[in-house]
Amino acid sequence: MNEQILSSDNKILKRIFNLDTNAFADGAVAVRTKEMIGLACSMVLRFDDCIKYHLGKCHSEGLTDEEIFEVFSIATLVGGTIVIPHLRKATEYWNSLKLMDQNAK
Amino acid sequence: MNEQILSSDNKILKRIFNLDTNAFADGAVAVRTKEMIGLACSMVLRFDDCIKYHLGKCHSEGLTDEEIFEVFSIATLVGGTIVIPHLRKATEYWNSLKLMDQNAK
Amino acid sequence: MNEQILSSDNKILKRIFNLDTNAFADGAVAVRTKEMIGLACSMVLRFDDCIKYHLGKCHSEGLTDEEIFEVFSIATLVGGTIVIPHLRKATEYWNSLKLMDQNAK
Amino acid sequence: MNEQILSSDNKILKRIFNLDTNAFADGAVAVRTKEMIGLACSMVLRFDDCIKYHLGKCHSEGLTDEEIFEVFSIATLVGGTIVIPHLRKATEYWNSLKLMDQNAK
């Protein structure tokens, strides 16, 4: 789908996609921390697609269960109980990511 | 004002206040990282009062300009240009915090 | 200011204003309950102007402190700690409404 | 899924779940009214999962069609026409709850 958007030849959209890559790259703040920030922002803005995206990145960065659930708890507290159904899906997806690891071994 | 809320003797509210303190305490994720998360969440939810609160904490945690502006850039990118006026106020407040430091020396 | 909006002679806006009056009028659901609903919605949508408006109505309907703080606690729990600064202003305004009553006696 | 979240042994999340139960329990404000408040908040925050949850509770509390549609109308008016697709799903779910009742007889 990104190809279809990029093939539209709209400069603004291309640059936004480009910025997104740059903003989450390693810098003064580590990728690991940035992905926790991205995860929490996606949770308070309540959007499953972005939550899954950042959970995948957090998994690649080797975040532990304890770390993930502390981020989950901040996001649920700040964003309110309206976040809970997203928290359920996030927990399910996080567990599936860990399961895939175990199966790959 | 917190006193007035707490004097209302409403248990739910008292516990929420208590949870807020616990969620941002040191744990598997460091206070420093948690405050960056809190700052970014407040920016995408566009609320100056909470932005200031977390900027104060980030300042106490010794965050550098480079770190703060990387958090600002993620929040503005994720949250959109609607965040920009809040970014302006956040920058102004961050600079005032640094100035107070210099004056205290 | 409403006069300026109404003098614009825009039918849609006039009808929205009219609907607003009707929706909160007495019906199958009592005014008292509707105003608690309006208050909670304004809090989770985080807007001080509307919170004050519905607090005024709740005061006229004779809501007790216990009732108001139960509505506050549901709204803060559902909407998250991002609601807390609005909760502080709401508590302050509610207390000022009660004080005005005492002074009027 | 709640089990997975609770098994994470994260205190903040456990307490938020606990608070959620307490906040909607009978108190100065009746359960019936609290569920109407929860329903309206879920609608203006536009989240089908929570709307369904509170509709189920409203059904258990014996709310009438007239009452439900008055809550729907306040939420749609306050939240705007962006709420309408959620209103459609809510109406469909409400009707299915009533149908299950009739079939159970």
Add this chain to the structure above:
Amino acid sequence: MNEQILSSDNKILKRIFNLDTNAFADGAVAVRTKEMIGLACSMVLRFDDCIKYHLGKCHSEGLTDEEIFEVFSIATLVGGTIVIPHLRKATEYWNSLKLMDQNAK
């Protein structure tokens, strides 16, 4: 589903539905422009159902790819990268609308 809502005989909801038709009708601002506005608002409020509805209308109004992607880019910039997954679905739906046209020829 609209029939079920309208059959509820709730005046407020009927009038909101009616207003919706009127607000997007031809006036000082052309339907074509109003549909671009409706599309952009649905994108920043991040709701796929309403995005699809206004994309259908934009298609009937004969909007070009260039125009649609300029509206997409404003909405994504104002609303932030949290809008991107909605942008993907919008692009997919827009392409399907164009394909249906070609097949109809």
Add this chain to the structure above:
Amino acid sequence: MNEQILSSDNKILKRIFNLDTNAFADGAVAVRTKEMIGLACSMVLRFDDCIKYHLGKCHSEGLTDEEIFEVFSIATLVGGTIVIPHLRKATEYWNSLKLMDQNAK
């Protein structure tokens, strides 16, 4: 304040500011239409600072009262009555812009 942000030498923020200028420039969609879109988006996202900014641009583009109030009515209908206090401030600001014109003659 923009100077302070730009002097931070954060590339992401600089590019977002740059994109903002480009996205609202004349293109397949006219500036006039883009500013109506920007105004409506700012209203449904309920942010006075951005509403004022786009009202200023709409004024420079020579929008009539009828046009502005049709945009206002779409935004208030889509965004709900929670938008009304912003509508009041927008109407007041629009009138002040017209008054400045008359005084300048």
